[in-house]
Amino acid sequence: MKKVAKSTSKHSVNRRRFIKGAAAGAAGAAMLVNDQTVTAQTQSGNPDQSADVPSPEGEGVNGNEGFARSPKVDSFIVENPGSDYMVDVFRALDIEYCASNCGSSFDGLQESIVNHGNNQMPEFLTCLHEESSVAMAHGYAKIAGKPMMALFHGTVGLQHATMAIYNAYVDRVPIYMAVGLDYEGPVSAHNATDLGAIVRNFVKWDHQPNSLAEFGRAAMRAYSLATTPPMAPVLLVLDAAQQKAPLETAPSIPRLSLPKFPSADINSVKEIARLLVDADNPRINTGQAARTQEGIDLLVELAELLQLPVNGVSNRLNFPSRHPLQGTGTGTPDLILNLEPGSRIGPTPSTPRSSRPGATLTDSSELTTVTISSAEFLVTSNFNVFGNGAGNADLLIAADVQATLPALIEEVRRLITNDRQRFFSDRGKQIADVHARARRREISEARYGWNAAPVSLARLAAELWPLIKDDDWSFVSPQRFLGNWPSRLWDMKKSHHFIGAHGAGGMGYGAPAAVGAALANRKHGRLSINIQGDGDLNYAPGVLWTAAHHQIPLLTIMANNRAYHAELMFLQKQCAARNRGVDRAHIGTTISDPNIDYAQMAKAYGIYGEGPIEHPNDLVPALRRGLERVRAGEPAVIDVLTQPRG
Amino acid sequence: MNRMYPFLLALLITVAGLFAGIHGSSQQSSNDLIGDADIGKVLFEEYTCDGCHGSTAENGLGTRLNPPRMRQARFIQYLRNPTNPELMPPYQQPEASDQKLADIYAFLQSLPSASPPVEEIPVLQAILEEVPK
Numbered sequence: 001m002k003k004v005a006k007s008t009s010k011h012s013v014n015r016r017r018f019i020k021g022a023a024a025g026a027a028g029a030a031m032l033v034n035d036q037t038v039t040a041q042t043q044s045g046n047p048d049q050s051a052d053v054p055s056p057e058g059e060g061v062n063g064n065e066g067f068a069r070s071p072k073v074d075s076f077i078v079e080n081p082g083s084d085y086m087v088d089v090f091r092a093l094d095i096e097y098c099a100s101n102c103g104s105s106f107d108g109l110q111e112s113i114v115n116h117g118n119n120q121m122p123e124f125l126t127c128l129h130e131e132s133s134v135a136m137a138h139g140y141a142k143i144a145g146k147p148m149m150a151l152f153h154g155t156v157g158l159q160h161a162t163m164a165i166y167n168a169y170v171d172r173v174p175i176y177m178a179v180g181l182d183y184e185g186p187v188s189a190h191n192a193t194d195l196g197a198i199v200r201n202f203v204k205w206d207h208q209p210n211s212l213a214e215f216g217r218a219a220m221r222a223y224s225l226a227t228t229p230p231m232a233p234v235l236l237v238l239d240a241a242q243q244k245a246p247l248e249t250a251p252s253i254p255r256l257s258l259p260k261f262p263s264a265d266i267n268s269v270k271e272i273a274r275l276l277v278d279a280d281n282p283r284i285n286t287g288q289a290a291r292t293q294e295g296i297d298l299l300v301e302l303a304e305l306l307q308l309p310v311n312g313v314s315n316r317l318n319f320p321s322r323h324p325l326q327g328t329g330t331g332t333p334d335l336i337l338n339l340e341p342g343s344r345i346g347p348t349p350s351t352p353r354s355s356r357p358g359a360t361l362t363d364s365s366e367l368t369t370v371t372i373s374s375a376e377f378l379v380t381s382n383f384n385v386f387g388n389g390a391g392n393a394d395l396l397i398a399a400d401v402q403a404t405l406p407a408l409i410e411e412v413r414r415l416i417t418n419d420r421q422r423f424f425s426d427r428g429k430q431i432a433d434v435h436a437r438a439r440r441r442e443i444s445e446a447r448y449g450w451n452a453a454p455v456s457l458a459r460l461a462a463e464l465w466p467l468i469k470d471d472d473w474s475f476v477s478p479q480r481f482l483g484n485w486p487s488r489l490w491d492m493k494k495s496h497h498f499i500g501a502h503g504a505g506g507m508g509y510g511a512p513a514a515v516g517a518a519l520a521n522r523k524h525g526r527l528s529i530n531i532q533g534d535g536d537l538n539y540a541p542g543v544l545w546t547a548a549h550h551q552i553p554l555l556t557i558m559a560n561n562r563a564y565h566a567e568l569m570f571l572q573k574q575c576a577a578r579n580r581g582v583d584r585a586h587i588g589t590t591i592s593d594p595n596i597d598y599a600q601m602a603k604a605y606g607i608y609g610e611g612p613i614e615h616p617n618d619l620v621p622a623l624r625r626g627l628e629r630v631r632a633g634e635p636a637v638i639d640v641l642t643q644p645r646g
Numbered sequence: 647m648n649r650m651y652p653f654l655l656a657l658l659i660t661v662a663g664l665f666a667g668i669h670g671s672s673q674q675s676s677n678d679l680i681g682d683a684d685i686g687k688v689l690f691e692e693y694t695c696d697g698c699h700g701s702t703a704e705n706g707l708g709t710r711l712n713p714p715r716m717r718q719a720r721f722i723q724y725l726r727n728p729t730n731p732e733l734m735p736p737y738q739q740p741e742a743s744d745q746k747l748a749d750i751y752a753f754l755q756s757l758p759s760a761s762p763p764v765e766e767i768p769v770l771q772a773i774l775e776e777v778p779k
Contacts, residue, residue: 062733324778432778439777443754449705451760456705462769483707569697576735582742583692644697645706 016171059378082212083112083243085250089219091121091193095149095176097140097519098122099133101160103153105190106179108152108243122149123349125519126549128542130157132512134164134233136543137175139476139513141168142316142499143520145292147176147226154180154190158198163506168233169202171315171503172288172375174226175233181208181563182240195237201382208237213251215242220254229261229291229400230374261403268397269404271336272370273411274396276306277420279335279368281427283328284310286318287342289401293495296320298405299339305412307428309435313487315342315500320493322439324432338371338393339401370395372404442488449643455616457559457646460531461485463620467627473525476517477510478502481533481566482559483646496526508539511556515547518554518635527630528553534560534598536589541601547635548606555630557623558598558639560612565644602637611639678718679745681752689750693737702760708734714754722747 071396086109090098098113100106113124127133137148152158158179168175181195192198196206205225209215215238222234264272276282284303290296299319303310309329312319316338319326338594369392375399397404416424446458461482469491478501479486492498499517502509521528537558547554569588573581595612602609608629613622622638629636669779690696698708714721725747728734737747764770 154728256658309658317728322776436777438778440774443770443774443777446770447767448710448761449700449702449763450767450770452700452702452704452761454701458705462767466769466772491776563697565697568694572694572697573735576737577731579738579741582694582735582737583689585694643700645700 024089032392035145036584043549079244080247080250081108081112081153081243082245082247083109084116085212085216085247086219086238086243086465087112087117087122088250089115089216089253090149093176093219093223094532095122097125097137098149098151099125099127099136099516101130101133101152101153101157102125103152103157103180103190104185105157105182105240105251106151106178106238106243107180108240109178109238110182112243125546127512127546128315129540130160130542131164131508132515132540132546134161134168134175134177134517135509135512135540135618136516137177138164138168138171138173138503138509138544139499139516139518140261140520141173141175141516142513143474143476143496143517145175145453146224148516149176149178152177152179154185154187155195155198156190158195162202163200163508165199165233165556166202167503167506169204170379171500171502172230172232173503174231176223176226177203177233178236178238180240180243181237185240188409196235198372199233199235201380202214202233203235204232204378206235206237208239209242210239212242212247216251218252220256223256224258228259229403230378231291232378261400262374262377262398263292263403263407264397264399266407266421268395268399269411271395272372272397273408273415274338275335275368275370276308276412277415279332279333280423281329281333282306282308282335282337283333284308284312284337284339286310286312286314286316287338287340288315288318289311289339290316290318290495290499291402295405296493296495298402298409300403302405302409302412304426304428305409305416307424307429307431313484313492313498315340315502317487317495317498322491322493324435325428327431327435327438329431330434332366334366335370338369338373340373340375341371342375366585368395369393370397372397372399372401374398374400390452446485451616452643453615454561454641454643455613455619456643457482458485458489459616460557460559460619460642461642462487463616464529464623465490466530467620471631472525473497473527473529474517474521475499475531476514476521476528476554477530477532479531482531485646486531494523507536510536512540512543512546514554514556515543515552515635516585518547519550519552522552528555530554530556531559532556534558534562534596535564537598538591538596542605544602544605544607544635544637551633553630553633554635555623555626556602556637557626558611558636560598561641561642561644562592563644564594565589568644582603598637598639602639604618608634608636609639610637613639614641662778681745681748681750681755683749683752683756685746686749686751686753686756689746690753693742693750695750698734702757703754704759704761711754712757712759713753714751718748718751721751 028288075453102110110124113119113122125136127136133150137150140148150161153163178432179195181191182190186189196208205222207218207222209218218236222236226232226234267315295317299310299312300323303325307325309325309327311328312326313321371393376396408638449456450459457473474488474496475498477524480501487498510532511532514528514532518528566587571589572582575585599609610622610625613619619640626636626638698706699711700706703712704710716724722744725737725742728736764774
């Protein structure tokens with residue numbers, strides 16, 4: 001079969017282009033079922049279809065009259081393959097992109113995407129590693145608010161993807177994943193009896209449909225589950241035989257039913273509102289509370305009603321970084337409301353820094369802790385994803401925060417008396433004063449090491465700010481290894497201003513997630529900024545080529561400390577504790593000798609590259625040149641040698 | 647009030663002396679080891695002190711060491727027995743000898759500041775001016 005395919009592939013291309021044209025003429029995502037029927041009828045009823053196909057002897061390429069096709073070719077040509085229906089289903093789900101590293105187990109589907117679907121909805125994104133495919137989808141979803149498709153080849157492709165899937169799972173980000181399964185494929189090791197088992201512990205749902213009709217239903221269910229809080233990746237296993245088999249009549253495309261998001265019950269809402277209004281010194285900690293701009297706006301409304309502090313820049317931008325109520329306030333809290341606190345244990349309430357992730361409990365018996373988290377619906381076996389759960393709360397509500405906030409705001413509004421209003425107003429002034437003082441202190445701290453070479457991370461963020469602040473900008477990388485300087489110095493107020501971090505802390509996320517987020521930003525004309533760790537980039541740097549190939553504008557600034565510096569410090573601590581040579585902590589933790597030339601790396605992948613920039617005086621001109629490229633629609637890489645930590 | 651003056655002066659001198667011993671200046675004492683700043687620079691990098699304190703010992707996760715705010719003896723004592731060994735690992739003999747730590751101390755003393763005041767950094771000044779008064 002493979003040999004036949006090879007010998008006839010040229011001829012088939014012409015025919016497929018014809019089919020593509022017919023399908024394109026019947027395009028329209030809303031009524032794909034009817035289109036499919038029309039297309040199938042057109043294909044089978046058109047006498048000219050055979051005209052482009054030459055004879056096996058190589059004649060008739062230019063002659064269309066009296067042309068006969070050999071029985072062998074006739075038996076090979078597949079009319080209306082099942083994978084065309086799959087593409088129609090993906091289009092009905094409004095899936096814009098399919099990130100993939102090609103593989104023979106889904107060649108049927110890939111052919112349908114590029115020919116039947118005209119490489120639109122979804123568009124095939126050429127990735128050089130499956131981990132990049134998933135991480136791109138991860139970053140994309142955090143900007144676009146909807147999933148991208150990631151498509152893998154059998155056991156090997158799916159195993160390449162696993163780390164990035166785990167990151168997305170922990171970060172509660174939807175990714176629409178599919179893996180090809182070809183029992184007739186050339187390598188038996190690429191097959192498995194239960195492919196989904198590879199990732200079952202860290203996807204929300206996986207399914208292997210045994211018919212195209214079931215595929216349609218499963219595709220809808222997968223989408224619905226992925227995009228309902230707690231959001232998470234899902235996986236469909238697509239049998240190659242189903243992709244390639246001809247269809248007499250395509251199944252109808254099932255309707256997509258999306259459930260209402262789970263909000264807290266009204267009694268719980270009333271209880272939380274009462275606690276918030278009665279508390280003298282409450283505060284809110286957030287992890288992944290705001291899914292969209294609406295979530296940020298709702299949190300601002302609640303905070304301003306109560307004049308309480310919100311620790312709102314952590315796994316997402318949940319609250320504007322410069323809002324007077326941003327931070328942990330002052331004094332000892334009597335109530336902490338944790339909103340989607342995530343898996344990281346945050347600081348105790350006395351921790352002074354305002355931008356750290358959500359606190360959970362303290363030992364104080366005076367403290368009441370309330371937690372709202374949809375993570376309670378995402379019970380995970382084996383992996384200790386949410387090992388701390390949503391925290392040891394006095395009141396634990398399993399619900400989506402953003403869906404709960406409107407009712408909570410209404411209830412709070414109803415309970416506030418004039419006396420409490422005055423009290424809140426005074427409290428708000430104190431918090432605003434604390435916030436302003438904290439900001440002034442943090443800005444002043446940025447001066448330390450300002451003229452040092454390599455460049456300080458604070459200076460990198462500070463110098464970048466005036467160059468981008470008048471654009472519609474989007475910071476598409478994690479910031480913890482940057483000392484959180486972007487959120488400490490920049491005015492982050494829109495949900496696309498900061499997309500948060502890896503999820504599970506798995507390296508190799510940064511660059512591809514930034515490319516995916518930049519792709520989602522592209523149609524909005526946004527300026528995407530990635531401050532990229534060098535260790536992270538080297539997991540799968542080929543995504544730079546993907547950015548170049550698909551013309552995704554993104555400024556990548558290397559925060560190049562030539563090391564896995566967090567690990568270096570861990571090893572240094574062990575060396576010191578054992579008193580056996582603190583001067584050897586660099587072994588296995590540094591990325592030098594030879595130094596990696598990221599400007600050359602960028603150029604090798606077809607991207608503008610510059611650097612290394614070591615002296616701070618050279619920084620701004622280099623950033624300007626990079627930004628010029630990005631504003632013209634290109635990706636660019638500026639390699640900056642930086643101080644190890646912020 | 648006049649009778650109180652000698653007492654207040656003595657108290658002031660005592661407090662100042664204590665402060666200098668604990669938090670104060672990095673002045674050399676007669677018992678100090680003679681440190682070599684050049685060797686100290688190499689050791690500062692070999693021991694990856696810059697990982698937490700920055701290459702000019704002014705930024706990063708660790709305490710600012712430029713200029714050193716302890717006397718040499720206190721500095722060495724602190725490195726042997728830091729307050730929080732989870733954050734600042736202890737450096738013990740013989741691996742990190744007193745002489746090596748004195749060399750690092752000398753390097754820290756020799757470091758110029760790379761931290762101008764905010765008023766001399768227009769970018770930071772502009773960000774500062776965006777903070778409500």
